[in-house]
Amino acid sequence: xxxxxxxFLDRIKPSFQKGKKLHFLHSTFDAFESFMFVPDKVTDKGSxxxxxxxxxxxxxxxxIALVPALLFGIFNVGxxxxxxxxxxxxxxxxxxxxxxxxxxxxxxxxxxxLPIIIVSYVVGLGIEFMFAQIKxxxxxxxxxxxxxxxxxxxxxxxxxxxxAVAVAFAVVFGKEVFGGTGMNIMNPALLARAFLFFxxxxxxxxxxxxxxxxxxxxxxxxxxxxAAYNVGQMPSMSDLFFGFIPGSIGETSVLMILxxxxxxIFTGIGSLRIMLSVVAGGVLMSLIMNAWGANxxxxxxxxxxxxxxxxxxxxxxxxTDPVTAxxxxxxxIIYGLLIGMFTILLRVLNPAYPEGMMLAILMMNxxxxxxxxxxxxxxxxxxxxxxxxxxx
Amino acid sequence: MRKVYKIRKGLDIKLKxxxxxxxxxxxxxxxxxxxxxxxxxxxxxxxxxxxxxxxxGTPVIQNKxxxxxxxxxxxxxxxxxxxxxxxRKLLAIEIEPDKKEKKISFGAANPASVERTVIIExxxxxxxxxxxxxxxYAIVANPDDTPRDIFISAFDSAPLAVSDHAFIQKNSDAxxxxxxxxxxxxxxxxxxxxxEEKTDxxxxxxFKNTDLNLFSGPxxxxxxxVQIHHVAPINKGETVxxxxxxxxxxxxxxxxxxxxxxxxxxxxxxxxxxxTYMVEMPAESSLEWxxxxxxxxxxxxxxxxxxxxxxxxxKQGFLGFYETMITVIPEGNYxxxxxxxxxxxxxxxxxxxxxxxxxxxxxFRLDTNxxxxxxxxVLSDQYNKVxxxxxxxxxxxxxxLAGDIEKMEKLGIYxxxxxxxxxxxxxxxxxxxxQQIVRDGIDxxxxxxx
Numbered sequence: 001x002x003x004x005x006x007x008f009l010d011r012i013k014p015s016f017q018k019g020k021k022l023h024f025l026h027s028t029f030d031a032f033e034s035f036m037f038v039p040d041k042v043t044d045k046g047s048x049x050x051x052x053x054x055x056x057x058x059x060x061x062x063x064i065a066l067v068p069a070l071l072f073g074i075f076n077v078g079x080x081x082x083x084x085x086x087x088x089x090x091x092x093x094x095x096x097x098x099x100x101x102x103x104x105x106x107x108x109x110x111x112x113x114l115p116i117i118i119v120s121y122v123v124g125l126g127i128e129f130m131f132a133q134i135k136x137x138x139x140x141x142x143x144x145x146x147x148x149x150x151x152x153x154x155x156x157x158x159x160x161x162x163x164a165v166a167v168a169f170a171v172v173f174g175k176e177v178f179g180g181t182g183m184n185i186m187n188p189a190l191l192a193r194a195f196l197f198f199x200x201x202x203x204x205x206x207x208x209x210x211x212x213x214x215x216x217x218x219x220x221x222x223x224x225x226x227a228a229y230n231v232g233q234m235p236s237m238s239d240l241f242f243g244f245i246p247g248s249i250g251e252t253s254v255l256m257i258l259x260x261x262x263x264x265i266f267t268g269i270g271s272l273r274i275m276l277s278v279v280a281g282g283v284l285m286s287l288i289m290n291a292w293g294a295n296x297x298x299x300x301x302x303x304x305x306x307x308x309x310x311x312x313x314x315x316x317x318x319x320t321d322p323v324t325a326x327x328x329x330x331x332x333i334i335y336g337l338l339i340g341m342f343t344i345l346l347r348v349l350n351p352a353y354p355e356g357m358m359l360a361i362l363m364m365n366x367x368x369x370x371x372x373x374x375x376x377x378x379x380x381x382x383x384x385x386x387x388x389x390x391x392x
Numbered sequence: 393m394r395k396v397y398k399i400r401k402g403l404d405i406k407l408k409x410x411x412x413x414x415x416x417x418x419x420x421x422x423x424x425x426x427x428x429x430x431x432x433x434x435x436x437x438x439x440x441x442x443x444x445x446x447x448x449g450t451p452v453i454q455n456k457x458x459x460x461x462x463x464x465x466x467x468x469x470x471x472x473x474x475x476x477x478x479x480r481k482l483l484a485i486e487i488e489p490d491k492k493e494k495k496i497s498f499g500a501a502n503p504a505s506v507e508r509t510v511i512i513e514x515x516x517x518x519x520x521x522x523x524x525x526x527x528x529y530a531i532v533a534n535p536d537d538t539p540r541d542i543f544i545s546a547f548d549s550a551p552l553a554v555s556d557h558a559f560i561q562k563n564s565d566a567x568x569x570x571x572x573x574x575x576x577x578x579x580x581x582x583x584x585x586x587x588e589e590k591t592d593x594x595x596x597x598x599f600k601n602t603d604l605n606l607f608s609g610p611x612x613x614x615x616x617x618v619q620i621h622h623v624a625p626i627n628k629g630e631t632v633x634x635x636x637x638x639x640x641x642x643x644x645x646x647x648x649x650x651x652x653x654x655x656x657x658x659x660x661x662x663x664x665x666x667x668t669y670m671v672e673m674p675a676e677s678s679l680e681w682x683x684x685x686x687x688x689x690x691x692x693x694x695x696x697x698x699x700x701x702x703x704x705x706x707k708q709g710f711l712g713f714y715e716t717m718i719t720v721i722p723e724g725n726y727x728x729x730x731x732x733x734x735x736x737x738x739x740x741x742x743x744x745x746x747x748x749x750x751x752x753x754x755x756f757r758l759d760t761n762x763x764x765x766x767x768x769x770v771l772s773d774q775y776n777k778v779x780x781x782x783x784x785x786x787x788x789x790x791x792x793l794a795g796d797i798e799k800m801e802k803l804g805i806y807x808x809x810x811x812x813x814x815x816x817x818x819x820x821x822x823x824x825x826x827q828q829i830v831r832d833g834i835d836x837x838x839x840x841x842x
Contacts, residue, residue: 002729005729006727006729034765036729036730037727037728037729037730037731038727038728038730038731038732038761038763038764039727039762039764039765040724040725040726040727040761041761041762041765042723042724042725042759042760042761042762043724043760043761043762044704045825045827045828046701046810046814046817046825046826046827046828047699047700047701047814047817047818047827048693048695048699048700048702048704048721048760049405049699049700049721049758049759049760049818050761050762050763050764050817050818050820050823051740051741051742051743051763051818051819051820051821052731052736052739052740052741052746052748052763053741053742053743053745053746053763053764053819053821054732054763054764054765054821054823055764055767055770055821055822056732056733056764057732057733057745057746057821058743058745058770058771058821060732060733061745138765138767140767141767142770179768180768181767181768181770182767182768182769182770182822183768266744267743267744267745268743268744268773269743269745269771271772271773322770322771322772322773323770325772327772327786328772328784329776375784376784376787376803379782379783379784379803380802380803382782383627383782383802383804384802386625386627387627387628
């Protein structure tokens with residue numbers, strides 16, 4: 001099959017060359033060819049041998065790291081839906097799972113989530129291919145991850161047309177106008193969510209209804225309850241940790257996100273430095289809030305803040321995006337700390353934006369080049385100081 | 393206890409085809425070539441024609457940029473061919489030896505008792521001057537400069553490289569004479585870089601006029617740029633010269649005997665060599681007869697130098713003026729079916745996205761496949777792990793790409809050469825050709841600053 005495929009590709013390849021009738025599809029052809037076969041290109045200058053890693057491999061690892069959160073998210077969509085059904089009213093999630101069975105729950109969630117994933121990829125990749133074609137460069141791999149991140153950070157109730165508009169906005173204005181993967185300033189996935197949040201606020205998290213089926217009763221997310229000072233109705237810590245709570249598809253289970261974090265840290269693709277500093281920043285700010293303690297929300301423990309909402313997901317998968325994060329070692333620490341601190345600050349002090357993570361990361365995305373600039377300047381000053389010492 | 397400079401960042405790529413250091417041979421080649429392209433900042437003026445008889449030491453090329461500087465014939469014989477490339481660019485002057493061993497004498501002298509100018513003149517005339525190179529820029533040294541220090545890296549940390557201290561031990565008189573000559577050239581000291589485990593300190597402890605510096609850690613700890621950066625970094629306006637132990641021996645021999653004699657102690661290595669060995673052979677000599685019958689079947693690449701920063705010379709190529717190593721590895725011109733998705737047990741990667749990290753001691757047979765396509769910078773932490781300088785590599789590369797001279801200067805262009813970026817280039821996910829970028833940046837600096 002491998003050989004046949006190669007022969008077929010070699011046969012149709014000429015018709016995509018310049019001047020031939022299918023030339024307008026050459027980027028598309030290149031993308032599919034290099035997807036199936038790593039090209040036979042050899043080194044001609046510089047190092048004669050090269051590391052086997054490439055951007056496709058890197059992106060694949062990130063996708064693998066997302067799989068636990070995705071699978072659990074699908075299951076949780078089912079659980080949350082059944083919890084709101086009339087027959088199961090009053091039950092907790094353990095009872096619902098044993099009453100309804102694992103497969104029906106998963107299947108229900110799967111049918112809800114699959115269209116979201118398909119819409120995200122079709123719209124996003126479609127635009128990527130179009131841009132690659134017009135600009136005449138190779139199709140970038142960046143959207144492979146973005147296309148998976150977007151479904152995980154939206155509520156399962158998002159109408160598909162809204163999602164399509166948001167994805168299109170994120171890819172065009174978040175990435176392609178800057179020149180594609182590697183050139184963008186803000187994380188495109190978060191931009192998609194921010195777009196949804198500001199364009200269609202009634203459908204997004206906060207005090208919005210979290211209902212999958214039309215007949216179901218609405219269930220607010222923990223963040224919304226906290227913002228309304230309903231501290232007493234909070235889910236238990238273990239529910240937060242395992243993730244059997246309402247929320248965006250992939251964000252609820254801290255356990256599954258931690259699994260993904262382990263994969264990213266172990267392969268060296270996600271920056272441990274950023275993750276740790278985001279957590280440190282979050283803990284620091286919630287302790288400050290605790291010390292202040294003017295209302296019940298301010299008294300929520302640091303651990304609660306780390307577990308709830310998009311904090312864990314944002315820390316592991318969003319803040320660590322290598323393109324939009326700070327690039328220098330010290331820059332990463334400052335960037336991470338500020339994300340953590342702003343997240344808690346936004347959550348607690350501004351009830352209009354219960355999910356501070358998204359905004360904090362987007363804001364720090366914008367400031368990351370500035371942070372890096374100062375780190376680079378300090379490197380330059382160190383070099384200049386050396387000269388001055390010699391002159392003395 | 394000497395201070396040890398610990399190099400923590402870096403990467404040792406373990407390759408198959410290690411040199412059998414027990415097997416030491418000698419080789420007298422059938423053909424030599426002077427290749428002006430190998431020298432940085434030498435603009436060649438051809439002094440001989442096809443068919444001319446030359447002696448060992450006869451000038452064949454004069455440097456148009458500095459007319460005191462010559463490249464000389466490595467052997468007595470006749471000029472067989474003058475090879476030119478595009479736009480009649482002079483590529484090589486091939487010289488066939490006549491076995492008559494005619495040599496031009498440049499006059500033996502004790503470097504300790506002659507003037508500095510005499511030493512410089514002798515080196516320039518004999519064609520050995522280009523052995524001295526300078527940082528910044530990694531170009532042939534300027535005879536009018538007095539370098540702050542001279543650095544000698546006495547170990548090669550590159551993949552498959554081995555120690556040549558047996559050769560230094562054997563030629564210790566010449567080495568000491570060479571050091572005496574170098575001592576006259578600099579106002580500072582002669583730093584010799586040794587590896588804590590790889591180099592036999594005792595071999596070098598016997599020599600006078602030196603400062604020994606010990607290094608530990610993986611490649612690129614043997615790169616002279618790394619050693620300079622850690623011992624005494626280069627600031628704007630300073631010049632440091634550097635060379636390698638075998639170069640010192642050649643200079644020493646010039647003063648001991650008066651003849652130009654550049655013998656190299658070369659390791660013949662790589663996974664595609666049937667029998668690896670060490671060989672004493674003259675520099676600038678043909679590899680064709682040396683490698684005949686000793687290379688495995690298939691498409692191979694013959695590299696003069698190491699796999700990270702050497703030159704692809706082909707089977708009919710020549711050992712470069714500066715190089716002491718020949719590496720033969722397989723070409724990688726094949727399509728890899730879903731190569732980015734498969735487990736890739738035979739692939740090497742500095743990241744942990746392949747299984748290579750599970751077996752840190754395993755040796756790999758790596759080929760020249762590019763393993764992907766060129767992309768924009770995406771990952772930010774990769775270069776740091778293999779770049780032991782207090783320099784921000786990605787920012788420097790970006791400054792070079794933007795052609796921003798002032799930024800390049802501020803970010804440390806004076807301290808690096810392309811070989812220092814070889815590992816960055818190896819590990820790069822986005823497959824960015826950093827060595828070429830750095831060379832372009834250096835060329836731009838030279839053009840703008842002169």
